[in-house]
Amino acid sequence: MPEGDTIFRAARTLHRALAGKAVTHFESMFPSLTRIHDDAPLTGRTIHSVSAKGKHLLMEFSGDLILRTHMRMNGSWHIYRRGERWQRSRRDMRIVVATSDYEAVGFNIPVAEFLPSRELTRHDELRRLGPDVLSGTFDAAEVIRRIRERPSMPIADALLNQRVIAGLGNVYKSEILFMCGVNPFVEVRHIDGGKLQEIVATARRVLATNVLDGVAPMTTYTGYRRTTGRADPKQRLWVYSRARLPCRRCGTAIRVRKQGLDARLTYWCPRCQGAESPEALTPEP
Numbered sequence: 001m002p003e004g005d006t007i008f009r010a011a012r013t014l015h016r017a018l019a020g021k022a023v024t025h026f027e028s029m030f031p032s033l034t035r036i037h038d039d040a041p042l043t044g045r046t047i048h049s050v051s052a053k054g055k056h057l058l059m060e061f062s063g064d065l066i067l068r069t070h071m072r073m074n075g076s077w078h079i080y081r082r083g084e085r086w087q088r089s090r091r092d093m094r095i096v097v098a099t100s101d102y103e104a105v106g107f108n109i110p111v112a113e114f115l116p117s118r119e120l121t122r123h124d125e126l127r128r129l130g131p132d133v134l135s136g137t138f139d140a141a142e143v144i145r146r147i148r149e150r151p152s153m154p155i156a157d158a159l160l161n162q163r164v165i166a167g168l169g170n171v172y173k174s175e176i177l178f179m180c181g182v183n184p185f186v187e188v189r190h191i192d193g194g195k196l197q198e199i200v201a202t203a204r205r206v207l208a209t210n211v212l213d214g215v216a217p218m219t220t221y222t223g224y225r226r227t228t229g230r231a232d233p234k235q236r237l238w239v240y241s242r243a244r245l246p247c248r249r250c251g252t253a254i255r256v257r258k259q260g261l262d263a264r265l266t267y268w269c270p271r272c273q274g275a276e277s278p279e280a281l282t283p284e285p
């Protein structure tokens, strides 16, 4: 699943290319979108803005119409100059929004719908999102409150829960917990307030750093490919995708295990990140 910063960058790129321009062509493989287009054509509408909310991408058109898409695991938006060759097969195309000079193409996008703005504010999935890690008004205290509401949830699952904090994905989950020296399987109730603050602040810092223009990603994330949003294990991630390789800090073999309802892979250093339960920290008498 793309991380929030990938969606954020995609939204920004689309916004720069499309905002203020008129739609000259629209097509989609989603019958529900095509139906709206048939009734009230997208063609001729102005694209007001493209923005990210958590992992949702929102494209706002004149005439009170918003296109909401969610990438899930494999979806992505590309932007091309008109006439430029697509980097993906036409078979994977789900949505095209074109202006006189650009073509935005959504590939393999599984979730897409048109909404009027009043429905957006009522939209369940959006309304329940936790504070957006990349929002200008990010509320760390609220995130900590939401983490605390889930005392028996392992911390790695809490960080992936979009109702706790919106925009974090599986790669950063493992990396952030390594950076903070916290075992991903520790239940929230065993983590003290100072450490929770450090985890949330690190999440914010790492994602914000990765969306700044002209700034190289943190050393930690040189392996996080901006274009594909996939981690390259050969590059400098701390733990993600590095199972059995030596920890970059202590040399211990990095471990991997499936975690949570979705069985997402969690990577961690068993030495740098301590024990799973506080009992295990107490030495044998």
Ligand SMILES: [Zn+2]
Pocket (backbone or CB within 6 Å): 247, 248, 249, 250, 251, 252, 269, 270, 271, 272, 273
């Ligand atoms: Zn280590």
